[in-house]
Amino acid sequence: MKNKKIIRAVIFFLISIIVTYLSAIQFLTMHKPDIIIPGEGVTKIVSLSDYNSNIKETALDTKVYIMEGKDSGATFLLLGGTHPNEPAGYISAIFLLEHIKVKKGRFIIIPQANNSAFTHTDPQEASPQKFMIKTTKGERYFRYGSRYTSPIVQWPDPQVFIHYPSGQILSGQETRNLNRGYPGKPNGSMTERLAYSITEVFRKENVDFGIDLHEASLEYPVVNAIVTHPLATDISAETMMYSQMNGINFSYEMSPENFHGLSHREWGDHLEIPAILLESAHNLMGRYHGAVHPQKNIVEGQDEMNYMAGQEGLLTVECPETGLPLKLRVGRHITTIKTIANVWNGLYPEHKMELEDVPSFQEIQEKGIGEFLNNKKEKENK
Amino acid sequence: MRRNYLLIIMIILVLFFAIGNSKESDTKEPVMITSAGQSADILMVKILATKAGISYDINKLAKVEDLTDCKSLIIVTGASTKGLGAAGIDKNDELERINLLIAKAKENKIKIITMHLGGKARRGKLSDEFNKLSAENADYLIVRKSGDEDKFFSKIAENNEIEISLIEKIIDTKLELEKIYNKKKK
Numbered sequence: 272m273k274n275k276k277i278i279r280a281v282i283f284f285l286i287s288i289i290v291t292y293l294s295a296i297q298f299l300t301m302h303k304p305d306i307i308i309p310g311e312g313v314t315k316i317v318s319l320s321d322y323n324s325n326i327k328e329t330a331l332d333t334k335v336y337i338m339e340g341k342d343s344g345a346t347f348l349l350l351g352g353t354h355p356n357e358p359a360g361y362i363s364a365i366f367l368l369e370h371i372k373v374k375k376g377r378f379i380i381i382p383q384a385n386n387s388a389f390t391h392t393d394p395q396e397a398s399p400q401k402f403m404i405k406t407t408k409g410e411r412y413f414r415y416g417s418r419y420t421s422p423i424v425q426w427p428d429p430q431v432f433i434h435y436p437s438g439q440i441l442s443g444q445e446t447r448n449l450n451r452g453y454p455g456k457p458n459g460s461m462t463e464r465l466a467y468s469i470t471e472v473f474r475k476e477n478v479d480f481g482i483d484l485h486e487a488s489l490e491y492p493v494v495n496a497i498v499t500h501p502l503a504t505d506i507s508a509e510t511m512m513y514s515q516m517n518g519i520n521f522s523y524e525m526s527p528e529n530f531h532g533l534s535h536r537e538w539g540d541h542l543e544i545p546a547i548l549l550e551s552a553h554n555l556m557g558r559y560h561g562a563v564h565p566q567k568n569i570v571e572g573q574d575e576m577n578y579m580a581g582q583e584g585l586l587t588v589e590c591p592e593t594g595l596p597l598k599l600r601v602g603r604h605i606t607t608i609k610t611i612a613n614v615w616n617g618l619y620p621e622h623k624m625e626l627e628d629v630p631s632f633q634e635i636q637e638k639g640i641g642e643f644l645n646n647k648k649e650k651e652n653k
Numbered sequence: 654m655r656r657n658y659l660l661i662i663m664i665i666l667v668l669f670f671a672i673g674n675s676k677e678s679d680t681k682e683p684v685m686i687t688s689a690g691q692s693a694d695i696l697m698v699k700i701l702a703t704k705a706g707i708s709y710d711i712n713k714l715a716k717v718e719d720l721t722d723c724k725s726l727i728i729v730t731g732a733s734t735k736g737l738g739a740a741g742i743d744k745n746d747e748l749e750r751i752n753l754l755i756a757k758a759k760e761n762k763i764k765i766i767t768m769h770l771g772g773k774a775r776r777g778k779l780s781d782e783f784n785k786l787s788a789e790n791a792d793y794l795i796v797r798k799s800g801d802e803d804k805f806f807s808k809i810a811e812n813n814e815i816e817i818s819l820i821e822k823i824i825d826t827k828l829e830l831e832k833i834y835n836k837k838k839k
Contacts, residue, residue: 492734499693508697512823520799522774525693527739587774 312372344376355416357486359600406641453537488557500539691736731775
């Protein structure tokens with residue numbers, strides 16, 4: 272009898288070891304960087320730690336891709352991957368650096384702004400770890416991460432997060448949210464150092480305009496939206512109008528003056544740089560979505576529960592039965608960025624940002640994202 | 654005698670058509686542009702008013718005393734919880750402000766143009782409180798069609814005999830403003 276108990280205990284112990292081992296292997300795969308293949312438009316690749324050595328050799332360091340045109344002009348900075356559970360943000364950034372060119376001006380892209388947040392997922396969300404985009408040369412996988420810096424890198428969370436320098440108080444977990452950390456601190460928490468590093472890019476590269484790409488849940492009030500700092504209202508209002516003429520509708524929101532730490536607020540207030548944030552609608556965010564299927568939810572953009580919620584009038588944006596595929600969300604971001612550049616050029620003809628080879632929204636819908644990713648021989652993302 | 658009658662009839666006809674064609678809007682500048690609900694749509698109206706060549710002042714929290722020097726009032730309606738929060742006011746504060754503005758405008762015989770440009774995104778329980786108040790008291794309504802799919806604004810216009818323009822795109826507002834303020838080239 273006693274021997275049976277011992278044998279049972281040993282068996283369960285071995286099973287738990289095996290499960291733990293396999294889970295750990297699976298977890299560690301998220302530390303392997305995504306493969307990004309810069310296109311011909313990228314003229315220089317540097318590290319974010321080149322702008323703030325306090326993140327050198329840490330999980331927060333990330334690549335900065337500079338696309339410089341032959342002629343001088345404006346400098347734009349584009350962020351994707353502030354929240355790695357918002358794939359249209361970083362896939363749009365990767366799309367641009369792998370495909371387009373710059374004729375006039377400089378386009379600086381940080382596609383995976385919070386690199387640490389790509390290495391884990393939000394617990395208890397049944398979150399997938401990766402998704403696949405089909406290209407002409409096969410399948411490419413990208414990680415689906417977390418909203419927050421990894422707790423391995425920054426822990427424990429305080430009871431409350433006190434924003435520097437405003438003193439605003441937020442929930443302690445927000446200390447690991449890059450988009451609550453601006454303008455950052457050079458020697459602050461890891462996330463504050465990351466935010467500071469990005470603001471240093473603005474300063475050292477004399478950036479003229481900042482764009483931050485995001486997604487939001489379908490029930491969130493600010494979704495399919497342009498959020499604008501007051502310095503950017505001329506550009507954002509015209510962008511909204513011209514986008515609407517092209518069939519892309521937005522809701523238009525001012526960056527709240529008394530909500531600190533967000534990119535669109537602090538880039539404008541502290542750096543005096545016009546800044547906007549773009550939100551598209553992502554089915555896997557929020558509280559109405561159903562069972563998780565990475566390809567179905569993330570890439571095809573379908574979810575029966577969100578569709579039903581829409582039928583009940585519970586959503587801010589419609590969820591069609593055909594879904595909100597990634598190519599539609601990326602198409603919105605790409606087309607809007609192109610519109611922003613055109614509006615900018617109308618307002619500042621002496622200091623232009625001219626982009627080349629930017630496909631139309633319709634082309635992206637017809638051909639898909641994979642057609643425009645750099646499908647030349649893959650190189651390791653060094 | 655017959656020739657005199659013909660001449661008189663012709664003069665009357667010419668005068669009739671001349672008066673008919675010269676009938677212009679009596680909405681005057683300068684304009685005060687304000688928000689009802691604190692949505693950011695007011696910023697688009699600012700750009701459109703500039704493009705239309707209208708002389709205006711803009712104050713998203715305009716009060717009664719701000720109407721002193723203006724001859725017409727544009728209310729851009731639609732609620733934003735972010736906007737209300739940023740302004741440090743709640744729904745009731747905003748409704749009271751709009752009520753007072755409307756009362757003053759009517760007292761001073763200032764024309765009120767209400768614009769709803771946010772489409773479906775600026776409809777719903779909160780927005781419609783501002784939309785109803787602003788629309789019912791307008792002399793003109795300019796509304797994006799996508800915000801009137803349920804005929805919310807059309808019914809208000811019909812019940813209150815208010816002229817309404819339903820536009821497809823926000824940029825069409827410029828044409829409407831040019832018409833209202835007689836900016837169209839002849």
